[in-house]
Amino acid sequence: MATKHPLPGSERNVERGSKLIGDCDPSEKIEVFVMLRRQQQAQFDALMSRIEAGDPNVKPLSREAMAKDYGAAPDDVAKVKAFAAAHGLTVVREDLAARSVLLSGTVAQFQSAFEVKLEKYQHHTSGEFRGRTGAVNVPDDLHDVVEAVLGLDNRPQARPHFRIRPPFRPAKTHQASFTPLQLASLYKFPQGDGSGQCVGIIELGGGYDPADLKSYFASLGVPSPTVKSVSVDQARNEPTGDPNGPDGEVTLDIEIVGAIVPGATIAVYFAPNSDAGFIDAVSRAVHDTVNKPSVISISWGGPESIWTSQSLKAFNSVLQTAAALGVTVCAASGDSGSSDGANGGDNVDFPAASPYVLACGGTSLTASGTSITHEVVWNDGPQGGAGGGGVSGAFALPAWQEGLSVALSAGGKKPLAKRGVPDVAGDASPLTGYTVLVGGTQTVVGGTSAVAPLWAALIARINAAKGAPAGFVNPKLYKAAGVCNDITQGNNGSFAASKGWDACTGLGSPNGQKVAAAL
Structure with missing residues (x-):
């Protein structure tokens, strides 16, 4: 088997306030998506710097042109599919435009594929989730190809930013709603x-x-x-x-x-x-x-x-x-x-x-x-x-x-x-x-x-x-x-x-x- 190296930036720590409950069920089915590098990154960066400068001569790209010129390279997708096949993982969806490949498999298969340990945690606000610590590892031939491996852990990442008016607030000023x-x-x-x-x-x-x-x-x-x-x-x-x-x-x-x-x-x-x-x-x-x-x-x-x-x-x-x-x-x-x-x-x-x-x-x-x-x-x-x-x-x-x-x-x-x-x-x-x-x-x-x-x-x-x-x-x-x-x-x-x-x-x-x- 090819040697594997940590994917830069993939390190996770135990979330503060979480308690380890135990291992995940190795036969549990999960989905993980792999994000790939962009084709013609240098050309895309040049286009972006014009957009960021507010250049009025830059016309928005069509979704078709984006997929063709700056999507994932078919060769890169093929490498991820070969990696998936080697580890018994199923390809659910591949999307060249979105530069992503969605994989399905068991916890055990993913643990082996990415050399991670998936465990169950409990957190007072987030509830129970699947987590990991340390880095995700990928083989040499995917090292420059893969930008992110997401979904191995499913801890809640975001919260809604809305607040309901408290009922106990007296209407002391002429504060109205609209x-x-x-x-x-x-x-x-x-x-x-x-x-x-x-x-x-x-x-x-x-x-x-x-x-x-x-x-x-x-x-x-x-x-x-x-x-x-x-x-x-x-x-x-x-x-x-x-x-x-x-x-x-x-x-x-x-x-x-x-x-x-x-x-x-x-x-x-x-x-x-x-x-x-x-x-x-x-x-x-x-x-x-x-x-x-x-x-x-x-x-x-x-x-x-x-x-x-x-x-x-x-x-x-x-x-x-x-x-x-x-x-x-x-x-x-x-x-x-x-x-x-x-x-x-x-x-x-x-x-x-x-x-x-x-x-x-x-x-x-x-x-x-x-x-x-x-x-x-x-x-x-x-x-x-x-x-x-x-x-x-x-x-x-x-x-x-x-x-x-x-x-x-x-x-x-x-x-x-x-x-x-x-x-x-x-x-x-x-x-x-x-x-x-x-x-x-x-x-x-x-x-x-x-x-x-x-x-x-x-x-x-x-x-x-x-x-x-x-x-x-x-x-x-x-x-x-x-x-x-x-x-x-x-x-x-x-x-x-x-x-x-x-x-x-x-x-x-x-x-x-x-x-x-x-x-």
Whole structure:
């Protein structure tokens, strides 16, 4: 047998607070997917640097051209298939465009193939999961071919970023909630219903009840949009009936997008909550040649520090593909302030931290009639939640953020040295949140989860009006002065709001018409 070497970046540690229960059943059937290198990487990098510089002459690639020029090489796929056959593993799916091969086999077969030990763990918040420690090993002939091996462990990787308004909060001030349409109007969204567009929504659990959607849209007086459920890795639309669980997330996302762009198709990609499921869901949405979403909204994430570097790299590479295809990806920046709920220190949330997404932070908004009277950083205290933001530990400073500085709550500023999060913001406090209908009950929800679909709906309106995708919007938004309402008050923990970009609300909340003009 060929000698095997550790796959760089695949090392896993025991998650803090987990308890080892015992070995996994060796005969248990599992699926694992292998991500492969990109063909013509140097040429792709050259294209990306033009896109990142905001070069107006670069046209988005078609999904067909992407697959042909920058997908996986057939020879590389053949090597993985030979490796699988040697270890008795079955190839379930191969996808040259998405550069992935999905393998099926028993725990024992995978342990032998990748020289790992899979064990069962129990964690107080994550429940029971299959985990591993150390690195994944691959043979010499796959060493440069394989970028990531995902799914050997299935620990929950992300959490939804939504918060339901606490019922015990007295309405002491004139804090109101808003329908998505009222926010679209306060934020001066251009007219339109998004017809001809598809918005992709990523979900890692829960589901929606069509009856909820029907009565919600009827109550707003908007036609019901076409909502399609797409199953990824055997996950599907499975509502639990608990609005406090992931159903709240799924329904919130669909209701915000659908209210603002009822003419658009909404494709909801359901995947298991693991790094493998999350990455595969986004990859399937990006490469979807049936629904062809022009915008993708992601309201799930986890602290950058809990991802393995192979997962970060593989996920970031999928997001890079989205940028090259002209697909805008909006991601929630988190609901736990500058720490992102991680133990110790400041942390940004991923995938919002990827330089290829529009990271969406949170504000708290007060309005009178048709105008905004007051908007500050969303920070409802330790129990109430605050908008995520800060400086990435993993991603370099993008060209369009060069020269910016970050304002600190303790006073003073320091130059931004790496990717700063978020890029933009919008209403996120549950105290000034969104009126939605979940499980037959009307409830008010906030969280940066609401901001990602809000921005996704804005982009869908812009795309529909223009008849072309806005694509990777970050360079254009940072170049165009004054397209956002600058938020200058408040903090999210370690970082403070300031004039211009800051690590709480980014460039600010949208002035939709100005954003449309800039794009």
